[in-house]
Amino acid sequence: MAGSAKPHGRLWTWLDERVGLAELEKVVKKKEVPVHRHTVWYYLGGMTLFLFMVQVATGILLLFYYRPSAEEAYESVQFLMAEVEFGWLIRSIHSWAANLMIFTLFIHLFSVLLLKAYRRPREVTWLSGIGLMGLAMGFGFTGYLLPWNELAYFATKVGTEITGVVPVIGPFLGRLLRGGDEVTGATLTRFYGIHVAVLPALTTLLLGLHLFLVQKHGMSVPPGAERAGGGRRTMPFFPNFLLRDLVGWLSALAMLAALAAYFPTELGQKADPFASAPVGIKPEWYFMFMFKTLKYLPSYILGIEGEIVGVVGFGVGGLFLLLIPFLDRRTARGEPSPLFTWIGIAIILYMVALTYLGYTEVATQ
C-alpha cells in the first residue's frame, strides 16, 4: 500500500495509512464504462445526483433564514429574497434545481426502463431507484408549501384532499399529513420536518444503496446492444467518463444560473386560509398528469367514485412500475421484450399528453 502511495506525496501516504486511499484508487481506476450508441443515457443518473447535491447545499443555506411557522414562514422567505445578499439566488437555484432534478430523474428512469437495465441482477437497483423517485416527489410536495404563499397553500389543500381519497387509510393519511382536518400552521411545521429531516434521512439510505449497487454491478449494456455485439468497447470511468459527466454538470449549472437570473422564483401573496381559492390552481408540473387524469374521470365509474378509481389506479400503476423487473420474464430470459418497450413508451406519451393538456386547457373554478 505504502509503495503505491509513494508517488502521491506525504499527505496521500498519511491518509492512505489511515483510510485506505490506495484501495479506493484501485477501484476507481479499475471501473470501466461500456461504450455503445446508448452510452449517452448513462449521464442522466450522475446529472440527477449532481442536482441533488445542489439541492442539499442550497437547502442548508436556506435553513439559516427560514422560519417554519404560519406566522413567519412567508416573511422569512420575503426577507431572504429582498434583503439577504444572494438570498434570491439561493432560493431560485433551490427551486429550479428541484424541477430540473425531477426532470432528469424521469429521463433516467425511462431510459433505464426502455433499455431494460432493470433486468437481473439489477432488480434491487431498480427498486431503490423507484423509491428514490417517490422520495423526490415527496420532497417536491412538502417543499412547495414551505414559502406559505397562496398558490402553495391551495395546491397543498387539493393535494392532501386527494390523499384522503385513498380507500381505508385515506382519511387517516390525510389527517396525518395535515396535522389536523385542515391545512394550517401545523401542516407547515409537519411538512418542514418531513422535508428537512425525514426525507433526507431516507434518501441518504436509499441513495447509498442505489450507488453501491451501481458500483457493484457496473453499467448495464442494453440487451439490443449486447445481441448486436456492442458494449465490448469500454472507457475508463476515471477520468474519461467523469470528465464527460463534469461537462453535463457544468452545463446544468450554467442553465440553473440563467434560469435563476432571468426567471427568479416568485413569492406571490401570503397564504390566507379565509380567502377563496384562486382560479386555476395547478400542482407542480410533475404531478400534473395525475391531477389532470382525476379531473377527466367521471363522477362515478361502475358505481365507485371516479376519484377513488383514479387514486387506486395510480397506486396500481406505481406497483406495476415497481414490479416490472419481475413481470418482464422475456427480458429476464435474454429475449427481446417489445411489450414492455411499448408499455414504457405509452407511459411517457400519457404523461406528456396529460401534462400538456394541464397547461394549455382553459382554467376553470
Add this chain to the structure above:
Amino acid sequence: MRGLLALAWLAFAGMTVLPAAAQQQRPESCAACHLETGDERLANPVKQFGEDIHSAKGFGCVACHGGDGREAGMEAMDPAKGYIGKPERQQVVQVCGRCHSDARFMKQYNPALRVDQVTEYATSVHGRRLREFGDPKVATCVNCHPAHSIKPPSDPRSSVHPLKVAETCGRCHGDPKYMEVYKIPTDQLAKYRQSVHWRLMSVKGDLSAPTCNDCHGNHGAAPPGISWVGNVCGQCHTVQAEFFGKSPHAKVFAQMGVPGCATCHSNHDIQEATDAMLVLADQAVCAGCHAAADKGGKAAADMRALIDSLGGEYDKARAILLQAERAGMEVSQAQFDLNAAKDALVKARAAIHAFRVEAVKKEGEPGLEISAKAYARGVRALDELQFRRKGLAVSLVIILAVIAGIVVKIRQLDRRS
C-alpha cells in the same frame, strides 16, 4: 342613514290601538268584505297588506283603523268601537306614534329601534307646517312609508331602502308644480344623481354613501343651517371638518353668511374633490375670492405645489417598484412601506382644509421622505437586476471556458487511448 331606515318600518309598525286586543281579534272580517266589493280602491289595501311588515308581525286592519274585526257586517266599522276609517292627514302621525313612540311596546318587536320618530317629526319642516298651518301638502308618515305595503328598509323593494330614498323624497321635492307654493328649488334630485355620493351608492354599491336623510335627517328633516353645514358633512369627513373648524375660513365664511363646505364643494351635486380645485385659474374654487398676489392666493399656490410634489414623488416611486417587480425582483416590502406615502398624501389633501401651508407641510413631508426611500429601493433593485445579469454573463463565460477546457482534455485522453 341607517337610523332612518331602521325607523322607517317602525313609522307604521304602530298600527294598533290596543295591540294585545288587536291580536286577539283575528281572524278579521275586513279582508273578506273589501275583496268581495269588486271596488279596486277597497280591495288594493288588502292585497298589498299581505307583504306589509305589520302583517308579517301579526297585526291586522283594526290595529290602525280601529273597529271590531270579529263582526261580519258593517257593524265592524262602528265608531263606538273605535273605528276611525282612513285617518286624516293630521291623525296619521298620532296613529303611528301610538305604538312607535311606546318604548315598552316596541321592545317586543325590535328592541334596537328608536321610538322618537314623532318627536323628531315635530321638529321637521314637514311637522311644523302641518302643526302650524295645517298644510295638506307636507309629508307625513305615509308619504314616505306607503300605508299597507311598508317593508323594512333593508328590503330593496322598500321606499326607504338607501337606493330608493332620493327617489322617495324626489317624488315631491323634484316636482316643480307640487313645490311651486314653497318657492324652493326642485333640482335636488337631478343634481344628487350627478354627485359622487350617488355614484358611490348606485355604481359601486356602497349603501353607506349619503343620501337625502343623511344630511337632512329623516323624521326631523330640515335643511342644514348655514352655520352647521360643516357639522353635517363632518359626520363622515371628520378630519376635513376638524381642519376647517380651526381654519381662518371658518370665521370668515360665518361672517360672510356662506356655508362652510358647500361654498367650495356645492351641496347636492358634490363632485369628487381633485387637486385641480386648488388653483387660481378661472372656474377654480379659490379664484372666487383670491387673486394670485394676495396672501390666500400664495398659500393656495404653495399648498398645491406641495401636493403636486408629493403626488409626483409617490407616483415615481410606485412606478419604479412596479418595474422592478415585473422584472422579477422582490420589492413587496418596499411597496408595502410606500403605502404610508399614499396615506400621507391623503392626509395632506385633508389638511388643505386648514388653509395653512404649514398644516399641509406637516402631513405631506413624511410622505416625501417615504417616497424618496421607496424610490431609492426601486433604483437599488434595478441596479441589483443589472448586477445579476452581468454576474450571470461572467459566470456563464467562466463555466463555458471550463467546459471548453474539459472537452479539450477529453479529446486528448481519447486520442491517447
